[in-house]
Amino acid sequence: MSQQSPLRLADDEQLLTGWGRTSPSLAKVVPVSTVEEVQKCIEESGPRGVLARGLGRSYGDAAQSGGASVIDLQQMSSISLNASTGAVTVGTGVSFHDLLLATVPAGFFVPVSPGTRMVTIGGAIAADVHGKNHHVEGSFGNHVQEIKLVNGLGELRALNPDDAQSEEQFWATVGGMGLTGVMTEATFKMIPISSSLISVDTERCADLDEVMARMIESDSQYRYSVAWIDSLSASGRGVITRGDHATREQLPEDKRATALAYGPKALAKTPGFIPSGLLNKFTVRAFNEAWYRKAPKHEQGALQPISEFFHPLDFVADWNRVYGPAGFVQYQFVVPDEASEVVGAALRKLQSVGAPSFLTVLKRFGTANPAPLSFPQAGWTLAADVPAGIPGLAAALDELDELVANAGGRLYLAKDSRQSPEMFASTYPRLKQWQRTRDQMDPKGIFKSDLARRLSL
Amino acid sequence: MNDALGDPQSVLVLGGTSEIALATVRALPRNRLKRVVLAGRPSPARDAAIAALTSAGIQGVSAIDFEAKNTTEHAVLINQVFDAGDIDIVLLAFGVLGSQDEGEANPDLAVEVATTNYTGAVSVGLRVAARLKGQGHGSLVVFSSVAGDRARRSNFIYGSTKAGLDAFAQGLGDALHGSGANVLVVRPGMVRTKMTTGMPEAPMTTDPEVVANIVVAGLRKGKNTVYAPGPLRFVMTALKTLPRPVFRRLPQ
Numbered sequence: 179m180s181q182q183s184p185l186r187l188a189d190d191e192q193l194l195t196g197w198g199r200t201s202p203s204l205a206k207v208v209p210v211s212t213v214e215e216v217q218k219c220i221e222e223s224g225p226r227g228v229l230a231r232g233l234g235r236s237y238g239d240a241a242q243s244g245g246a247s248v249i250d251l252q253q254m255s256s257i258s259l260n261a262s263t264g265a266v267t268v269g270t271g272v273s274f275h276d277l278l279l280a281t282v283p284a285g286f287f288v289p290v291s292p293g294t295r296m297v298t299i300g301g302a303i304a305a306d307v308h309g310k311n312h313h314v315e316g317s318f319g320n321h322v323q324e325i326k327l328v329n330g331l332g333e334l335r336a337l338n339p340d341d342a343q344s345e346e347q348f349w350a351t352v353g354g355m356g357l358t359g360v361m362t363e364a365t366f367k368m369i370p371i372s373s374s375l376i377s378v379d380t381e382r383c384a385d386l387d388e389v390m391a392r393m394i395e396s397d398s399q400y401r402y403s404v405a406w407i408d409s410l411s412a413s414g415r416g417v418i419t420r421g422d423h424a425t426r427e428q429l430p431e432d433k434r435a436t437a438l439a440y441g442p443k444a445l446a447k448t449p450g451f452i453p454s455g456l457l458n459k460f461t462v463r464a465f466n467e468a469w470y471r472k473a474p475k476h477e478q479g480a481l482q483p484i485s486e487f488f489h490p491l492d493f494v495a496d497w498n499r500v501y502g503p504a505g506f507v508q509y510q511f512v513v514p515d516e517a518s519e520v521v522g523a524a525l526r527k528l529q530s531v532g533a534p535s536f537l538t539v540l541k542r543f544g545t546a547n548p549a550p551l552s553f554p555q556a557g558w559t560l561a562a563d564v565p566a567g568i569p570g571l572a573a574a575l576d577e578l579d580e581l582v583a584n585a586g587g588r589l590y591l592a593k594d595s596r597q598s599p600e601m602f603a604s605t606y607p608r609l610k611q612w613q614r615t616r617d618q619m620d621p622k623g624i625f626k627s628d629l630a631r632r633l634s635l
Numbered sequence: 636m637n638d639a640l641g642d643p644q645s646v647l648v649l650g651g652t653s654e655i656a657l658a659t660v661r662a663l664p665r666n667r668l669k670r671v672v673l674a675g676r677p678s679p680a681r682d683a684a685i686a687a688l689t690s691a692g693i694q695g696v697s698a699i700d701f702e703a704k705n706t707t708e709h710a711v712l713i714n715q716v717f718d719a720g721d722i723d724i725v726l727l728a729f730g731v732l733g734s735q736d737e738g739e740a741n742p743d744l745a746v747e748v749a750t751t752n753y754t755g756a757v758s759v760g761l762r763v764a765a766r767l768k769g770q771g772h773g774s775l776v777v778f779s780s781v782a783g784d785r786a787r788r789s790n791f792i793y794g795s796t797k798a799g800l801d802a803f804a805q806g807l808g809d810a811l812h813g814s815g816a817n818v819l820v821v822r823p824g825m826v827r828t829k830m831t832t833g834m835p836e837a838p839m840t841t842d843p844e845v846v847a848n849i850v851v852a853g854l855r856k857g858k859n860t861v862y863a864p865g866p867l868r869f870v871m872t873a874l875k876t877l878p879r880p881v882f883r884r885l886p887q
Contacts, residue, residue: 244771595639
């Protein structure tokens, strides 16, 4: 009898990483297109378990699981929009990109949009993503009306935030990083728009204090607000952009006929070979200088397309590759208003290790939702990219973690690839409650990710 | 598994009292290290190794009984270790030097050296590799030796076991290519340890800590082979090209 070698790679095995391209692991990738196929995959689960993966845009190890069956949901791509109520029911493999192509021309926009449209709805719920409107409208989970999910026993369940039977499981799934089951379908409310343009006010601020003061003063007047910070400037200067959907009437007359036209494009592609060290303090300083100067000192009511305002990350395809072969981490934390000084301290700490970050973003969060593992809570959130190869980075980020934790803050799981299990457990005080619900939904412990193992979730 | 910055959480040392392996454990980044398993014979040396690592501030150090020559026990042992949780780094560090003269006089002794250094490593190496591939990530570090690069008259019994081990480890690394798991072959020169106490020092003799730092750097960079110290690579390349009559006449 001949035996198959356990060392041989099977055709369906693939190395998976997150968007940061660090810590790859091998998994069996299983494309599914029906609920039955999802159930079959769960029934046949091996010792390493099962995990759903969307477009792999979480930065760390959330959407990978070494040795597991990783379900690829991209074929779960149905979109059904109720134009009279604005409610949409979609397969969880649908991306924001596909959804917006289908709904913007019909006059509807997503209730919350992350910084890239290359995220699936399943991923958006699992990470409970936020956008520029969190300070007024909360995160994605706040807008979801129903989730259909196959639990760890292979049962298809409808989870609903207004149903006493399932609300706990609903909120455990929002922000639950795919560890409560495989979501197959979701229903949420879209917002009506009468044009595909955003009316944008831009303000350039000479230092971090001014950026933060201006945001506290007037964020409430805007639906969307975010600030870009020049992470390499000693002052922490930045550019605040805020706005709302332009109405058809705000458009010049010649544009009104095509007010809902929508055709986003990626303008450039990252070249094939990137030497490590291309991004350094000098190149990023030059980029940041240009970016700061490009912004008008003060401008009101400029009209920008949806993609330019919401999805700046999508203008260069595969931009994650510019950090070179070692990959990168994105450090994103939130701290309460009382601890606003942590923002400046974090920027200085990153500067001190020589971490060049050109996508450094500051934003104010509104109140948290009921999901135990949801990241946003009222206060300030800062996100910065850092190349993984920088010497001394591990220790510097551990020190930052301590600062954030002591201030009552925490890190975003969709971005995390390196925090310690202790840091995580101490900053998400409702972890135990979430674990109890998860254990009901997945009593056999089938849903596993590298992130879950790393953080002992 | 290793985090994004390359910091491991768990280590298995096969040959749990190896000075070079213990130095390697001490040299690893320990911010995330929570489990270190020392596999070796029950002995005061093993107890001392646990105590030393623990007092150096490393958490979760434990021991498990392991005998390289008892290959029939390896499957159960390796499964037990991996079933308790993923292992990020396996150090295959057992081996005996033996005495060339005694081995020539009593071939049974030479067979013992071969069984431990080569047969034992094949048995445990294949089982570890299957588990690393099964978990989809992890590194196997195999401590070979420059003695395996070219067998010398004075220690060819030991040298040939390392040559076999080295070839095995290279092949295993190729088998695992693209699997998320990888093999790092380490070829140290003479290292100042118990094994070499009392022997005359060869040129470029080094310390366990130096080897350890080279291993940790090699792991971080994803290398396949490292020499310790590094320049030995060029010395060995030169030695390997010498014709046998010349090589034979070199001081042994």
